[in-house]
Each structure stands twice: as structure tokens, then as C-alpha cells.
Amino acid sequence: MELRRANRIAETLEQLVFSGEYRNGERLDEHKLAEYFRVSRTPIREALQVLVSSGMAEQIPRRGVFVRQPGPVELMEMFETMAELEAACGRFAATRISEAGLQQLFDANQNCQQAIEEQDHDRYYAENEVFHHAIYKGSANSYLEKQALQLQNRLKPYRKIQLRFRGRLAQSMAEHESIVAALQDGDAEKASDALRRHVAVQGEKFHQLIASLNT
Amino acid sequence: MELRRANRIAETLEQLVFSGEYRNGERLDEHKLAEYFRVSRTPIREALQVLVSSGMAEQIPRRGVFVRQPGPVELMEMFETMAELEAACGRFAATRISEAGLQQLFDANQNCQQAIEEQDHDRYYAENEVFHHAIYKGSANSYLEKQALQLQNRLKPYRKIQLRFRGRLAQSMAEHESIVAALQDGDAEKASDALRRHVAVQGEKFHQLIASLNT
DNA sequence: GTCAATATTGTTGTATACAATTTGTAGATT
């Protein structure tokens, strides 16, 4: 349980921004937020700083802080970067992951398979996350792991969409298999490439979606 | 010029932490800092939050914020991650960098060479930075670029050390040449590998230094 | 009616006052 109200407020605000409650460029009014959360401006300002430092809002001195939803271009850039981070995790994990870690990957994959058979998208999504987190941890580089987790979290709302593409689940599953195979073989290059492609596809699917909306 | 005092204070504090003015684990006393900077606690607290969010300090609720100098293990992890980020930049830059960007790399390299001949370590350091920044920009991915710049900045105080290694400058220079060659050829794999090794060496040199201190 | 100068209002940045929690210490008790 979080003790500081400011942190709780920051979390809530993050959720609100994620869920698209606030439009892009909208100003986050300190007074109104203070009133809404029934606190003074002080904890609100601290919470806003958290949003700013995570890139979810922009602060203009003497003007205020404004929500900053990433546009299509920046989103693609973030997906690209995510792909590279995961590729890096895979590269390290290939030679460093433990037996227990590999077992986790097996289990997660099995659960993914089961979720597909049950057409349970939400469960697939959850187990997919377990799978990727296990790879981050398998890199045995906690700094890299933290960076990967952070960016993955920021992309969360946008990744959910692409899983709805027809046939994507099965394809994704197949990619998982080849990733695990590469890790098992200790083939750093193969694991890295497989993960890069696996994540890059998500960006491409997202790109398709955007393009289809603009036509 | 920065308008908010809190931001100026944050910058100054970063410098102080970087320069080792504060020991690891030392508490950053709000009252004392407020007195030192001749401001109230409010801007101090905002500045401290900046340090916390950048990972240079840790906040324990109701206890205070404590400086958090990365230990040898975390530093190695950060160097590894930096190598992967630069490898990613190189991968993208190989197919995306502009003619102007390539020219910048040539110029920076020439200036590096000159700095070596003049035994001017500081100038080499500066031009080396220009070289790497040009590659980040060449990736044509501003999100990745920002991440690379951020981590590079955090590693700055530790990279300066390794350049003092005997013969490192000449070797580094040679690596730069092969990086540029790969980028010019548009060979993503080669550029990526060359950059990864180039940066990884820095981590290894640092590791050597640590090891030599512990014996 | 338009433009400029100025007053007004609203918002952020900073200072200060107060509340809540933790830490350290002195004294009592066993």
C-alpha cells in the first residue's frame, strides 16, 4: 500500500491518461484536480511531475502541464525501440537464462496455447506478458529489464489492439516457439532476431490499423 | 535560461551527485539544501523528485531521499544496455542516415584524429560525443535517440575514466572508422555489431579498472 | 470601428504554517 497520496494520485492520473480520458494537449488544471481528489495543490503538483518525467505529459513553465499522447509517428518509434530492447534481452538471455527461467517460458507458452484454444484473448494477453517478462529477467541485466518493463508498460494500451487482428494469436504463438527454441540452443543471434521480428510485427500491425483509419 | 528555480537546483544537484560530492546512501536534507540554496523547501522537494525519477536518488516515504550511486554491477549493466542501444541506433542508421549525417561523422572522425595527434584528451572526448550523437540522430528514431542520450549522459562520469587507458584512443579511433564504413555500405548487421563491440569495450575497460582496485 | 495601453483575472511558482509520522532518548520497571 502506498503511503504518499501524491503517488496514488499519480497512478490514478496515469490510468486516466492511458484510458484516453484526457485529450491530447489538454491542460491538467491543478485547482480542478485538487478539488477532484479532495487534496491541496501540493500533492497534485507532485503527481503531475511524475507524469511529466515519464513522458506522459509536458510541462511549460508558467503555463502548466499538458497531456501528451504519442502520435502515430512516435508510437512507431516506440515500437521499434521496444523491439530492439527485447532483441537485446533475448541476446543476453540466450547464454544466461536459468533452467527455472526456461521452465517459466515453457509454462507460459503452454498457457498461451490453452488460451488460444479457449479463444480467451484476455488470458492470452496476460500469459503473453508473463512470457516476455521472463525473457527480460532472463537477460540477467536488471537495468535493461527495468527499461524494457517501463517501455512495455507505456505501450500496453496500444498492444492490446493488435492482438485482435485475425490470425495474429496463432502466428504470435508460433513465434514464441521459435524464440524458446533459440534460447534453449543458446543461440544469441537467432533469439535476438526472432524477438526483434516478433515485436516489430506488433508495430507493423499497429501501423496497418492507423493507415486503415486514415483512408 | 531556465525560469523555474527548482529546475536549476535539480541541475546543480545532479552535478553535485555526479562529481561525488555526496556519498552513496547519504540523505539529502531538505532543510539544509533549502538553506544552502536560499529558497524554501518547496523547490528543493521538486528538485529532489527529479533526481529520484532519473534514478540518481531513492525516496523512502516519510524517511527522505538518499543518493544512490550505482555500484559496479549496476554500472556494468548500464554499459551493456548502452552498447545495445547504440547497436540499435547503428542498425537503423545504416539504412536511414542522410548524406549530411554521414558528412558529420566524417568530420567528427577527422577532428578525433587531430585530437589524438595533439594528445588532447578533452577534445577527443568532445568530438567522440559528437560522433555518437550523430549516430543516434542517424537512427531517424527520435524516441530511441532520446533514450540513448539519457543513458549516455548518466554514464558520462564513468566513461571519461576509461579513455585514459593506454592505447585506447587509437583503438577507439580505428573502431570509429569501421563503424562509418559499415554505415556507408548500408550494412545494418555490421554497423550494429561494430557499435556494440565499440561500446562494450568501454564497459570491459571499466571492469578491468574496478577489478584492479579490488586486488 | 480599430488599435494600443492598461486594468483585471486566472494560473503557476514559492514561501510558510501546520499535521502526521518516525526516530532518538530518558526514565521506570523487572
Place this chain on the structure above:
DNA sequence: AATCTACAAATTGTATACAACAATATTGAC
């Protein structure tokens, strides 16, 4: 002597008050 308790001191977290600045509205001249 050791430990527990109660109180005091110190420190952070929050609320409020004030100051500085930006945006807007108003007034006056032309």
C-alpha cells in the same frame, strides 16, 4: 543491566497564503 514505555525532537507530507507572471478583458484615443 537490559528492556520497555513515554515523551521529545526531528523530518517529511500536506495545506494555505502570497508573489510573479501570462492571458484576457476593458477603456480610451484616433
